[in-house]
Amino acid sequence: MSLKNKLATTLLSSTVGLTAAFGASSALAADQTYVTIGTGGQTGVYYVVGQSMCRLVNRGTSDHGIKCTAPSTGGSVANINAIRQGQQDMGMAQSDWQFHALNGTKHQTFIDQGKFDNLRALFSVHNEPFTVVARADSGVKSFDDLVGKRVNLNNPGSGTRGTMEVIMAEKGWTRDSFKLAAELKASEQAQALCDNKLDVMIYSVGHPSGAIKEATTSCDSVVVPVTGKEINKLIAENDYYAEATIKGGLYKGTDSDVTTFGNAATMVTSANVDDETVYQVVKAVFDNFDRFKRLHPAFANLDPKTMISGGLSAPLHEGAVRYYKEQGWM
DSSP states (O other), X not given: OOHHHHHHHHHHHHHHHHHHHHHXXXXXXXXXXXXXXXXXXXXXXXXXXXXXXXXXXXHTHHHHOEEEEOOOOSOHHHHHHHXXXXXXXXXXXXXXXXXXXXXXXXXXXXXXXXXXTTEEEEEEEEEEEEEEEEXXXXXXXXXXXXXXXXXXXXXXXXXXXXXXXXXXXXXXOOGGGSSEEEOOOHHHHHHHHHTTSOSEEEEEOOSSOXXXXXXXXXXXXXXXXXXXXXXXXXXXXXXXXXXXEEOTTSBTTBOSOEEEEEEEEEXXXXXXXXXXXXXXXXXXXXXXXXXXXXXXXXXXXXXXXHHTTTTOOSXXXXXXXXXXXXXXXX
């Protein structure tokens, strides 16, 4: 065979090989399911939950064909709205906003859109105390001291912002009650506090929290109790709220326990997400539960049986129910 014919034969063989390989990879990609989990700010526990779930899901991609991503998002309300619009498959949400989305209440977006009948729950995760951190030189010793101060209300769409607005309504406060009502994202507020652009930051978050540690180690600041008759009323009237304690010693400057209130962090989805996908995502978490619990200190005391009952207002997704029944948890 001439050199020219050998080169032609080699080129043809290479082309056929490349075409076959490309065709195989294209077929594999076509068979894959892509799942997006909405989280929250990168310094918050929501981000850790989503990233941890995706890490576990992606370990088994060769078996179930699911690829998972968990981008940083605006938080609870933003995640629920994105799921409703089909822009995300799953997402983290505070238990109170799960309730209000399902029932079309409290938040103006939920009221305008009406009940989210297709909202489904997967499981609850950690507890989220409503946490207030104030500069030590701000004079803020109690929650009522926020009046007249520079306060970050958090970004619209976040669960923290929604909860703060609920408290403000109970107390008769408006944005004008504060010297400054900022709308920074959760990931931005610790630096703003320590740059003396804020007196107070707030965050519904699991503990220990990287954002709270950043604030309390970068400048002199303290965790402030959130108590009073209005808080007691919220707890008494709403099953998704409960008294909470932030343990003393977790953060520099706060040696004693701090009383506040809070809710549960939950993972939600839509009934439109197919059962098999949900089943595999839930299976990836609970089949590797010891590994999952090690991924953040806030997960240390999680118990699967309480995770599928506490803090959930929406019905469980059928894909999740299938897994839980296999485990004998239902």
